Amino acid sequence: MHHELLILKHPLRVRMFHYLLIVSFLPLAATGVILYFKPLGESAMNLAMQIHAAAGALLALAAGAFFLLAFDRLLLFVKRIFTFSLDDVRWFAVLGGYPQKLLLGRKISVPPMGKYNSGQKLFGICVLIGGAVLIISGLALWAFPHLLPRAATAYLGLLHTFFGWLLTLFLPVHLFLGVYMVDDFKAMILHGRIPLAEAGEMSPRWVEKEIIPLSENQ
Amino acid sequence: MEKQSLSYIENQPALSRREFITIGGIVVAFLALPVVWIRTIVASNNDYIRARTKGLYQDDARAAVRVSHANKSVARYYREFGGEPLGHLSHELLHTSYINRTKGLVS
């Protein structure tokens, strides 16, 4: 019989939001690259733009819904990704131990991390700021590029392109590591729960300071 | 045999009142800023047109002569050369005709 102690890492609201992010952001990135390089003919480019706009609308609605219905989780997320210490510098110095693990098969010691490690915090900042900029600029560029002064529209276009590329290039890193870390993958994509042992190893500060026991009736 | 986990431990969201207000305030400000910016520049979109328009009305307001029929140089043109408005020379040099371009237009 298995007695496995599990922590609820990602509640349902959070997982739902993440599903919507996957469904909207992957088409956005793909069509965004197509719109940037313009490799296709007219009707294909038009289709790419329609998909881009529809997925963008979905992203905006999902973000808006999360903002309204999970405002506390959003603020908690913001607090976590903007809390730094010297440990973060040390983590980046060894790149979290991943290159060593992946390429050399060696395990090295890594400074103790909270719920999000330093790399995840960096990604979180990019997604939060970049996502907000992309949604707002995307809305303006789609709905009213002709009403804004042209310099403003051009500037929004520049921001949109910059943050679009930033997130699109960062995405493969996130996808790879998100799948590679199997327990975390199951936590975010499936049931939200992570084994205590795994969490203790990867996020010791989180386990130390922020976990409380929950007694449950069987 | 119960395969599913027997007990799970949940973290308690740890955000104090003060943190909530501070971070919440920053997030809302960060989102409100672009909205305010966009509204401001949309409202001022035509200001440059109004500025140019005003420049011409100023040119008119301070002109010594403000009506075309009192332009002495125009009068001199007619006297020395042009004849009179709608006269023969006016029709030759100052009037024109137009053409129907719909015949070849791809609709």
Next chain:
Amino acid sequence: MNVAPQTYRKGEIPGVIAIRASDCKGCDACKRHCPTGAIQGAFGATHSIDVDACLSCGQCLINCPFGAPYETADSVENVLARLRDRTVTVAGIIAPAVRVAIGEDFGLPAGTLATGKLYSAMKKAGFEIFDNNFAADLTIMEEGSEFIARARQAVFGEKGAHGEAAGPLPQFTSCCPAWVRFVETKYPALIPHLSSAKSPQQMAGAVAKTYGTKVWNKPADRLYTVGIMPCTAKKLEASRPEFNQAFLYNRRNNAAAGVAYPDVDAVLTTRDLSRLFKKLNIDLAAQKDSAGDTLLADYTGAGTIFGNTGGVMEAAVRTACAVITGKELTPLDFRPARGLKGVKSASVTLHDAKYSKDVTLHLAVVHNIAQNIDPLLRDVLAGTSPYHFIEVMNCPGGCVNGGGQPVYGNGSSWLGAIRPWFAWN
């Protein structure tokens, strides 16, 4: 795009405006500014211009955030060559709207009235000055008289001096070449309603090469006329093959007849002139004020307001009032014609001194034809329009916001600081 254009005659410039595909993002902002739907290409795909529908108005060009549309006709080098040629006198025909915008290309605030500096800069470059506002005054004399004839025919049955009939009401102004092309390509039934008066630019060209030869003491074939306009459609207008009346007149009245010449040889937009000055290292902002040298630079306040929407109407009302009633309009400011409202209308009741009767004239001013013209024209075609005289300007705000004006980015100052990074600067 490879089909030969079908709405242009030989000699006319087809496609003054084109779109650079590499810069176009397919955002459709331009389409909302185009009065004829001449921009093709689906949302997201690169766009192109259907030259048969295009009016060459340039609104797409000044409004595209990414600077994708550009002008295909550039006469700056030709004009520079003529300016250097000592045997040729180059006359610059300056439109009213140029003087309140060209300063922007030299760091002056928008709307700065820079007439004196502009004259100085032009003289330094070697131009003779023909102020188009003089021609605007001339236009009011001709078009105002034409309107009075049409109105008196409608109200009193008056016929012309040789018994000829005047045109129908309502009368439309004809100084905007984009509007004229709009009528010719979409509403040819309205052609009789267009004033037969030429635009001030074309009157200026014809006058420059006939009467102007006496003013500048130069033969017509040594005069090179350059329209300096806030407008890209003026490049198309100058190329209309019928605009060589000066040559025909001179050929009839002089023995010699050389190669034919157009009334207006070249057109520079305000932007083009700024570039020309910069090539000659002339800083307009640093010039001292200078005055016009000949009577061809003498203009009234009525002429200068031609650049604003409602300006032609106001100028016409001032003169029509004086001619019809025998008394000057007081006050001279005709405020119902002013402002950025899409369609402005006003009624004036004048006592016709010739017929001793009161006449009420219904006037309308419309600009931004992309948004405002259709209901007005429907009424005119149906015969239900209440108006007698209608001023039409293609561009929102009138010529001051024409397709040839300096592009005003309208950003905050820090946006202006990074503007040089952008492609179209």
